[in-house]
Amino acid sequence: QVQLVESGGGLVQAGGSLRLSCAASGRTFSSYPMGWFRQAPGKEREFVAAISWRGGSTYYADSVKGRFTISRDNAKNTVYLQMNSLKPEDTAVYYCAADQVLGEVRRGIGDYWGQGTQVTVSS
Numbered sequence: 001q002v003q004l005v006e007s008g009g010g011l012v013q014a015g016g017s018l019r020l021s022c023a024a025s026g027r028t029f030s031s032y033p034m035g036w037f038r039q040a041p042g043k044e045r046e047f048v049a050a051i052s053w054r055g056g057s058t059y060y061a062d063s064v065k066g067r068f069t070i071s072r073d074n075a076k077n078t079v080y081l082q083m084n085s086l087k088p089e090d091t092a093v094y095y096c097a098a099d100q101v102l103g104e105v106r107r108g109i110g111d112y113w114g115q116g117t118q119v120t121v122s123s
Contacts, residue, residue, distance in 0.1 A: 001026055002024055002025065002026040002028065002029060002032060002098050002111075002112045003024065003025040003026065003112070004022055004023070004024050004096050004097070004098060004112055004113065004114035005022070005023045005024075005114055005115070006020060006021065006022050006094065006095065006096050006114045006115065006116060006117040007020070007021050007022075007023070007117060008020040008021050008117060009093075009094060009117030009118045009119045010118075010119070010120070011120045011121075011122065012086055012119075012120070012121055012122070013121070013122050014086060014087055014088055014121055014122065014123050015085060015086065016086050016121070017082070017083060017084045017085075017086065018083045018086065018119060019080055019081065019082050019083070020036070020080065020081040020083065020094055020096075020117060020119070021078055021079075021080055022034065022036075022078065022079045022080075022081075022096030022114055023076075023077060023078050024077045024078065024079070024098065025077070026077075029074065029077045029098075030053065030074035030077075031053050031100070032053055032098040032099065032100060032112075033050060033051065033052050033053050033098070033099060033100075033101070033102035033105045034050065034051050034053075034070075034072060034079040034096060034097065034098050034105065035047065035048070035049060035050035035051070035070075035096065035097045035098075035105040035106060035108075035110065036048040036049045036050070036070060036079075036081045036094060036095070036096055036097075037094070037095045037096075037097060037108055038090075038092035038093065038094045038095070038119075039092055039093050039095070039116075040089075040091060040092040040093075043092075045095070045108060046061065047061050047106060047107075047108060048060070048061055048064055048068065048081070048094070049061070049064065049068055049069075049070040049081060050070065050102065050105050050106045051070045051071070051072055051079065052102055053102075055071065055072045055074075057102075058070050059106060063089075064083075064090075067083065067084050067085045067086075068081060068082065068083050068084070069081070069082040069084075070082075079096060081094070081096075083119070086119075086121045087121060088121045088122065088123045089121075090119060090121050091119060091120050091121050092118075092119060093116040093117065093118050093119075094116060094117050094118075094119055095113055095114055095115075095116045096113070096114045097110040097112060097113050097114075098110055098111070098112040099111045099112065
């Protein structure tokens with residue numbers, strides 16, 4: 001069983017940066033691929049980034065490639081999303097997800113989800 005808690009969201013001006021954190025409980029965290037998703041008002045949830053359980057492989061949506069970086073620290077049971085050059089269209093609730101299968105994380109059908117953290121980017 002894995003429980004996920006996101007933090008680090010907030011209000012930032014366009015061009016600014018935020019770092020989201022997702023703290024996981026459970027002794028098997030280090031063996032779980034992880035991902036970040038976001039959902040803007042009136043829109044469907046969309047994939048943002050994912051990382052393999054060792055952190056050796058990362059994946060990004062085209063819309064954030066080159067601006068966002070996903071990383072993890074298995075010793076701290078935490079996955080991060082560094083967001084730079086933020087745009088108003090990045091405004092959304094950001095969720096982290098985990099599953100034993102990387103492909104299911106990337107498809108947004110992972111078994112475990114956090115409650116989300118709000119990111120608002122002002123123009």
